[in-house]
Amino acid sequence: MIGIVRRGFSEAKTLNLQTMNQRLFKASYAVRGEIAIRSMEIEAQMRKGQKFPFESISACHVGNPQVMGQKPLTWIRQGLALAAYPELLNHPELFPPDIIEKIKKLLSRIKGGIGAYSESQGLLAVREEICCHIKNRDGLGEVLPQDIFITNGASPAIDAVLNTAISGPQDGILTPIPQYPLYNALVAMKNGTNIGYYLDERPHKWSISGSSIVKSIENSLAKGIVPKILVVINPGNPTGEVLSLRAMNEILDICKDHKLVLFADEVYQDNVYTDEKSFNSFRKVALQKNSPVEIASFHTVSKGFYGECGLRGGYAQIMNFDPKIREQLLKMVSIMLPSNSLGQIALALALHPPVSGEASYELYKKEKDQIIGDLKQRAKAIDKEFNKMINITCGDVEGAMYAFPRILLSKKAIDAAKEVRVQPDLFYAMKLLEETGIAVVPGSGFGQQEGTYHFRITTLASNMIEILEKLHNFNEDFHNKYKD
Amino acid sequence: MIGIVRRGFSEAKTLNLQTMNQRLFKASYAVRGEIAIRSMEIEAQMRKGQKFPFESISACHVGNPQVMGQKPLTWIRQGLALAAYPELLNHPELFPPDIIEKIKKLLSRIKGGIGAYSESQGLLAVREEICCHIKNRDGLGEVLPQDIFITNGASPAIDAVLNTAISGPQDGILTPIPQYPLYNALVAMKNGTNIGYYLDERPHKWSISGSSIVKSIENSLAKGIVPKILVVINPGNPTGEVLSLRAMNEILDICKDHKLVLFADEVYQDNVYTDEKSFNSFRKVALQKNSPVEIASFHTVSKGFYGECGLRGGYAQIMNFDPKIREQLLKMVSIMLPSNSLGQIALALALHPPVSGEASYELYKKEKDQIIGDLKQRAKAIDKEFNKMINITCGDVEGAMYAFPRILLSKKAIDAAKEVRVQPDLFYAMKLLEETGIAVVPGSGFGQQEGTYHFRITTLASNMIEILEKLHNFNEDFHNKYKD
Structure with missing residues (x-):
């Protein structure tokens, strides 16, 4: 009886468009x-x-390369097969010695193998590989495994860091217009306030301008919303723009002046096609200018020339974060349990490919060059x-x-x-x-x-x-x- | 300057324990x-x-079986290796013919292979296998693939359905005390209100009583919080109780009377050790009594005798849900992108093991019997x-x-x-x-x-x-x- 009185009429479902989470109801996600x-x-x-x-x-x-015919890298797939079914390690007639060695070494550090839950932040062995990759990529500074959070692709990493940061509508999140709509959807779900900043569209060129970001910050403050996070997607999705060093420096200065946490969506860091520009990470630029800005950078095996979307392997790397926030982030990822171990293995393989002289190198290079x-x-x-x-x-x-x-x-x-x-x-x-x-x-x-x-x-x-x-x-x- | 004025002093991090998401700060998760x-x-x-x-x-x-020495089932691991590296399908000397056939059949239905994003709800081929498994398990009714949502383990499935349901503090979620603390943590994060109901501890026996649930509902209504969801974990975590049919009928009646959505956490459905009881799904009991209660049931490859925690393969099966809510749930899982394909393959293999007469059967049975x-x-x-x-x-x-x-x-x-x-x-x-x-x-x-x-x-x-x-x-x- 209570039920009937409270809900109006008994035929209606308990969960319907009126009673459901209205923040989800309003969120939209155009890609799907x-x-x-x-x-x-x-x-x-x-x-x-x-x-x-x-x-x-x-x-x-x-952006689903393998559904459009892109072939997976043999190096990654052989490694996954060996990790999933280690009996295959005894078949050197089927696998090059370097991939056998690589997987043996990884498995020796994974208690319980790939069927066990990993550490909540991801396998330590894999996080160490990621740290090494980041350091080599940028050519400076140290990265500690405690600052890496491996997740089921980059999207859950972004979700986790946003969960740590957004308290309610008083928190503004600056996102580009146009943008990959994950951000607006997640911010809406988490009851934060989306603040758009426009990218400049000119003939033959999209670009990000500091003045556009500052204008949005000022408009937002005037409305009583304090911007807390700035999202930058580089290379750009959907625009395809690769940021110049000058723009990156300007962005870091704005973040410093306005105390913004920078979300650096760098999942397309291996997808640069112009000879005039190259990818620079925000980490590198921030280290060079000794910037105190709190940065969360995101990467994945889904993009690049790997295109392993189905494996769901991604990570967040945080820098300049309050150690207490790192602990809260660890709690956050612990609640949802660790990410899938094979996606983690794929990350280790993608970021540490065979090098010249190793048995898998020639085939790897051929496949990579073809894809790129x-x-x-x-x-x-x-x-x-x-x-x-x-x-x-x-x-x-x-x-x-x-x-x-x-x-x-x-x-x-x-x-x-x-x-x-x-x-x-x-x-x-x-x-x-x-x-x-x-x-x-x-x-x-x-x-x-x-x-x-x-x-x-x-x-x-x-x-x-x-x-x-x-x-x-x-x-x-x-x-x-x-x-x- | 604006930054300094707003945040107090410039040394403080933008994201700190005071400025972070206070709901996360308050959430606790004791297992980790x-x-x-x-x-x-x-x-x-x-x-x-x-x-x-x-x-x-x-x-x-x-609950991480393989870290404690439990061996994975060869059937599952062979299947994963073949799906990850399909060149191995040409090696009948290494794999029994039935697993080769099974993976060939699955791959023939997966556009782009395991490296492609699957459909947002999960691979249709796998959802069909899940439907077939559920029908066989319960021995009645139909299940449609559109009502299955495959996720990276059961926890993200629970998270997704809760995201659909919880609007704010006015929504009460009835959870058992004691309970696996995922629920309290997620409800706190989503700004819903946790309402505990006590399980009865008697010598040699934990049990769930309808009167305890009703008492909590009444207390909650008296405080102005309307209970919307009832969470039941069967078999119980941490209590180990297996629900009797009588208790299940009582629970369904309470849900109907009080218009509660039932979250049936049934991840331990294959872990029953007493000869006096067997597992019954809430779906089966609800169908038998033609109950209109909206039920979301959760399952995973992490538990049972599979114990494949590291693969992250789980799902929600919804019944009696408003089709419009199903659409919203689909949007929700779309935003976070599909779950990992190998975890999905593992689900298909776990729920459809080899049968007597097939090449893999003897080994499978031996391994399974040993684990159980x-x-x-x-x-x-x-x-x-x-x-x-x-x-x-x-x-x-x-x-x-x-x-x-x-x-x-x-x-x-x-x-x-x-x-x-x-x-x-x-x-x-x-x-x-x-x-x-x-x-x-x-x-x-x-x-x-x-x-x-x-x-x-x-x-x-x-x-x-x-x-x-x-x-x-x-x-x-x-x-x-x-x-x-």
Whole structure:
């Protein structure tokens, strides 16, 4: 009886859209939003024999290299097989001696093997490898294993550090517009306040400007929200920008002046395609200028040339953090139990590949060069191709795995979208999907300047030329149909 | 300047104990608490050559079978190796034909292999296997793959469903006392209100009583907190109780009357050691009585006789949920990206083992019988041994992997604990660790009736007899030392 009185009528579910967590209800995540859902429906309908004007879905909406044909590195996969089933260590006829040695050494340090829970922060043996990698990458300073938190991919690492930091709506989190929407979704879930700062879109170039960040800080303070965290994605997702040292120095200065914790999303650190720039970690730049800024940097085996998304191996590396906060972070990851051991092994293998002279080196180098060559070639071609299309402009893809072209939409197209109550760029993307099978994510899912429209497309498809040709034709037809 | 004015003084870190998420600060998680931390310190000191009155730590504080010597099932590990490195599929001299066939069939349905992100809810092929397993286990009803959410172990599944449900402090979550402290920690983090209900401790027996739950509901309503979720752990952690059908029916009736969503933590469903009882799922009992109660049930490869904690493969199965809430749950798991594919493969292998006549069957059966035999033998011995010790009583270990003996502590012992400002049972557990190397979790970490003291010890150690002997001697010395 009590139940009935309290909840209105007995037929309603206890958990419904009104009674559920309203913060989750309001959170949105476009990468697996309408387009992803419709793609899956189409695939299910295809399996049942329904016909579409295309043979298959081109999944250009998720940065998921191996689904687009990228091959895994033999070095990593051999290591996983050996770690999962150590009886194979007795088969030198099947595995090169260096991978056998590597796994033997790792396993000798893992109590209970890969079937046991690891330490809450991740296997010490693997954290030591990560520390060594970071030091070699940056060429300076020390990194301690206690500052590494291994997680099931970078997203749970970001989630854990955000959980430590966000108390409530009084905490502002500065995130780029456009941005990979994980951040907005998590901040909304955790009841923090999202504060956007705009990236500058100019012909052929996206860039981050200190003045845009400062402007957002000032606007936020005026509203009584104190910015606490600044999120920077470098190389940029979805923009593909690789930050210059000058921009990084400026960002660190802003963080220092405004006492912001810096979230350095550096998961695309191995994905740089331009010869004019190279990746620099915020850690390195901060060490060089002796910056006191608290930095959490994130990395993963899902991206780079490894592309091992399915393994879920990632980590946070913290620096300049209060040791007491490190303890709280440890409690946080302890509650959710350690990350999967094979993802951890994959991290150790990815960050410490075979070197010249070792048995696995030649094959490793061949596979790596092939993958990087393909990624580079496609990244360099894609913006050029977009810039040839009518009503489309596209910034250079310097890094990451995406292009983020801008579409100029006519009033007629915008009105047509309004009629079916969807964002204009979702309208465009949905038509693209229905007519060509190409799945992309509309720019509205990442945020964009009002009145501008974009979409994000991955640079991963092995048949990229064919896809761009289809997109070219679709785009032409679309703009002809919706000419003002 | 703004930064300095706002934060007090510039030396303070932006993120410190005052500015951090206060909900996390208050959350506690005893399983990886003081005892776990001290164990790791001792191990580190031992590696540096420091001497202790024991040779090694006996890690009886975490349900981590393989670290205690339990061997993985060959069937699962062969499957993982084949899925990770499919070139091995061409080596029938190394693998039985049934596991090769099984993995070939699974891989044929996984686009991009195990290195690709799976569907957000988990691989459809694996969800179908889970559905089939659930149906076979319960012998009735249908389960649809859309109601299965595969996650990195059961904890993230529980986290995800709680995220969907908890809006704020007005939502009450009924959790058992004592309980596996994941629930209290997560509810605190999510800003819900924990409402404890006491389990009954009688000689040789822990049990759950409907009247205790109803009493807690009434107390809660009187304080203006509306209970929304009831958490039941069956078999019980830490109590080892296996629920009777009568108790389960009563619980479902309470949920129906009070419109509670039932969280059925059924991760120990394969760990039942008494011949008088068997595991029944809440799903089965609910279907039999046509109950409308919304149920989320949780399972994992970490427990059972698989004991594959390091793989992180678990799932939630929801029933009677509002389809719109299912969509929100899908959004929730999408944000954090899919769980690791090898953990998913492990689930498929664990839930669909080889059957009589297949090539892997004999070895599988031998390994399984050995593990179950060992678990059973130790579970049956441990409570008897505890009941022989002075000032200790212990309920029967009917299921799960733990005993939860009660210690009668003298005033002198309690005063000594007060003097060093720790809970009396932590005082006992810490002395036990320092003197014998045996790590257990104090009962205060799980909750207990005021004035009672317990600890949780796993039944996993292969050298359990030796451990119990040491514990016996320690216990005698302790009580002699602290005699009133």
